[in-house]
Structures are given as C-alpha cells and as structure tokens.
Amino acid sequence: MNLTEVLHPPIAPYRTGYLPVDAQHRIYFEESGNPAGKPAVYLHGGPGAGTEPRMRRFFDPEKYRIILFDQRGSGRSTPRGSLVNNTTWHLVADMEALRERLQIERWLVAGGSWGSTLALAYAQKHPRRVTELLLRGIFLARKSDDAYFYQDPNGTAALFPDRWEAFVATIPPRERGNLVRAYYRRLTSRNRKTAERAARAWSVWEGATSHLLPSRTEIASAARIRFATMLARIECHYFVNRCFLREGQLLDGIGAIRRIPAVIVQGRYDVICPMRGAWDLHRAWPGAKLRIVDDAGHSAFEPGTARELVRALGAFAAKA
Numbered sequence: 592m593n594l595t596e597v598l599h600p601p602i603a604p605y606r607t608g609y610l611p612v613d614a615q616h617r618i619y620f621e622e623s624g625n626p627a628g629k630p631a632v633y634l635h636g637g638p639g640a641g642t643e644p645r646m647r648r649f650f651d652p653e654k655y656r657i658i659l660f661d662q663r664g665s666g667r668s669t670p671r672g673s674l675v676n677n678t679t680w681h682l683v684a685d686m687e688a689l690r691e692r693l694q695i696e697r698w699l700v701a702g703g704s705w706g707s708t709l710a711l712a713y714a715q716k717h718p719r720r721v722t723e724l725l726l727r728g729i730f731l732a733r734k735s736d737d738a739y740f741y742q743d744p745n746g747t748a749a750l751f752p753d754r755w756e757a758f759v760a761t762i763p764p765r766e767r768g769n770l771v772r773a774y775y776r777r778l779t780s781r782n783r784k785t786a787e788r789a790a791r792a793w794s795v796w797e798g799a800t801s802h803l804l805p806s807r808t809e810i811a812s813a814a815r816i817r818f819a820t821m822l823a824r825i826e827c828h829y830f831v832n833r834c835f836l837r838e839g840q841l842l843d844g845i846g847a848i849r850r851i852p853a854v855i856v857q858g859r860y861d862v863i864c865p866m867r868g869a870w871d872l873h874r875a876w877p878g879a880k881l882r883i884v885d886d887a888g889h890s891a892f893e894p895g896t897a898r899e900l901v902r903a904l905g906a907f908a909a910k911a
Contacts, residue, residue: 592894597901598648610692612663612685613676619667620660620689624652629722629911630695631904632658632686634702634709636728639825641666645892649701649900654908658698660689662709664825672821674779674828679835683713690720699907701900703727703856703891704864705826708834708841714851715844723907724853724879727900728861728889729868731841732834740800740863741771741830747862751800758796761789775831778824786824787816793827794819803860803888845876853879854903858887858896 604621611617624647631650635642642659650657661668663677663685686709690698699722702710707726714721730736739746748755759767766773777789791814798813799805813819829835837843853876857869866883873881882903884895891897 592898594892594894594897597894597897598645599651599901600648601644602647602652604647609669610660610685610689612681612688615670615673615675616663616677616685617669618660618663618685618689619669620658620693622656622658622693623647624650624655624657626656628652628654628656629908630656630658630693630698632660632689632698632700634700634706635659635662635665636702636704636706637665637822637826638662638682638705638709638829639665639672639822640705641668641821649891649897650904651908654911655904658689658693658695660685665821672824674824677825677828678832679709679712679829682709683716686713687717687720696720697722699723699725699904701725701727701904704730704889705829707864708732708836711841711844711848712836715841715847718847718851721848721851724848724851725856725900725903725907726853726872726879727856727891727896728864729855729857729872730864731839731868731872732836733838734833736864736868737771737830739865742769747800750862754796754799758792761792771827771830774823775827778827787820790819790823791816793823797822797826797863800862801888801890802893803858803886806890809890842871842875845872849876849878852907854899854906855879855881856884856896856899856903857881858884858889858893860887861889863889 604623606622609617664673794813887893887896
C-alpha cells in the first residue's frame with residue numbers, strides 16, 4: 592500500500608491568517624477544503640512540531656472545512672520557540688479563541704501523539720463544542736508514559752540501544768537520573784552551542800524512532816537545527832512540567848466526553864506512545880472505537896495508519 596494512494600490529493604489553503612492571543616503570541620492558522628463543509632480542526636504533535644501541508648490530506652476536501660493551526664511557539668506562530676505563557680491550558684484557550692474567530696459553533700477535533708493529549712484536554716474542558724474526536728498515537732502524559740521514552744532503559748531504549756546511546760551521550764553520567772530535566776537545562780542555556788547540540792540530539796532521537804522502519808527523510812528533517820530547536824525546547828518545557836496536567840487527569844475526565852463519538856487509531860509497534868496508552872483509554876472509554884494498525888509505528892504518515900485516519904474521517908463526514 593502506497594501512502595499517496597491512501598491520502599486525498601494535495602490542496603492549498605483558501606485562507607491564512609494570524610490570531611493574536613495575548614500581548615506576545617500570534618497564532619498562525621489556515622483553512623482549506625470546502626468553506627461550507629463540516630468543520631474540523633487538526634492538532635499537530637510535539638508539542639512544538641508545527642503543522643505541515645500533508646495534514647490537510649487526511650480530509651475529503653469536498654466534505655470538510657479543514658482548519659490547521661500552529662500552537663504557541665511552533666511552526667509559523669510567533670515568537671518561535673517561546674516558552675512564555677505556553678501551557679496546555681493556554682493552548683486550549685487558543686483553540687476556543689480560534690473557533691470563535693472563525694465563527695464555528697462546533698467542530699470535529701483530530702490529533703495525534705501530543706495532539707491526542709491536547710484534543711482530550713480541550714474536549715473535556717469544552718465538550719459541547721466537539722462533534723467527534725479522532726485520536727491517534729495516544730499520549731496520556733502520565734509519569735510512566737514519559738519514562739518509557741525518555742528515561743527507562745527497558746523502554747524504547749531497549750529496542751533502539753544504538754540511538755539511545757547517542758541520545759544520552761549529550762548528558763554527563765552524573766545527571767542521567769533525570770534526563771528530561773538535564774536536557775531542559777541545556778535547551779534553555781544561553782550558550783548557543785550547548786542548546787543546539789541538545790536540541791539536535793533530542794529531536795533526532797524522536798525522528799529515528801517515529802516509524803516502524805526508520806525513515807532517513809524523517810531523521811534528516813529532525814536534525815535541521817531550526818526545527819530541532821523549536822521542537823526540543825517546547826517539548827522539554829512541557830514534559831519537565833508534566834504537561835501541566837495532574838497524574839491521570841485525562842483518564843479521570845472521560846465522563847465529560849463519554850457521549851462524543853470517537854475513534855482511536857494506534858500503531859501496534861509505536862515506541863514513542865506505546866499501545867498501552869490507547870488500550871488504557873479504550874478500557875476507560877469502551878464507546879470509543881479502537882483501531883489497531885498491525886504494521887505501523889508512531890507516525891501518522893505510515894500507510895496503514897493514514898488509511899485508518901482517512902477511513903474514520905470519511906465515516907464521520909457521511910453521518911454529518
């Protein structure tokens with residue numbers, strides 16, 4: 592199966608703009624597809640990764656009014672890489688501000704990885720504004736979820752010991768008891784070389800483990816310092832602050848969204864957001880349909896995962 596065959600054809604936005612959300616931050620947003628179609632917003636991962644054009648292609652452009660935006664400090668939003676007033680709840684408020692700016696009453700919310708975290712947080716805060724949820728690569732922001740990828744030698748490190756060795760090499764042995772905090776000190780350092788070295792190592796670790804079969808293109812993109820700095824700074828800022836969520840908060844809040852139609856898409860061999868998160872979410876929320884992709888890792892752009900995302904959006908559109 593070829594990814595190009597799975598996705599809808601490329602499209603360009605019919606509208607782009609910036610939304611000032613406070614005295615410092617301006618959020619880039621765009622709309623594509625059918626202006627009279629079913630409103631849907633797509634939440635990118637990271638946090639800090641930003642949007643990219645192929646994200647539009649999960650949606651049928653004849654049926655959907657497709658909204659993408661770059662979260663605070665990410666992509667084309669300004670100021671790039673800013674950690675000031677940048678929390679989960681600022682992003683939730685930004686989504687509401689954008690919805691109101693676009694004069695949308697209710698919208699479908701889709702997101703993967705960190706985007707699934709933000710989608711759950713938003714929906715639990717504003718359940719009446721959400722028509723459906725499409726969640727991929729579930730990240731529940733629990734201590735165990737962070738540790739599996741960033742600390743536990745028996746987690747992702749056991750599957751990618753070569754890549755793990757390069758990741759921890761940036762940090763002296765005496766500081767490896769808390770790698771996220773050690774990286775945070777370097778990513779926020781005033782020494783440019785120190786910050787850039789840490790950013791590249793952090794970003795490449797993620798890029799190298801994102802696909803079932805490692806993607807050279809993904810790894811090369813992750814190594815570009817402009818992207819790496821933005822991603823690593825914001826991700827580490829969120830993770831050192833526990834994503835500004837209580838332990839278990841997103842599972843505890845399922846009652847608020849239990850009646851929202853939802854589909855969970857999960858790569859069985861996802862080593863960034865392991866399937867345990869999707870399984871725990873499904874067990875807490877049996878009404879959410881779980882679709883396991885047996886030949887996929889973490890990326891939304893592996894053919895099997897993309898197929899399930901397109902399929903779910905097609906079904907939601909048909910019921911509109």
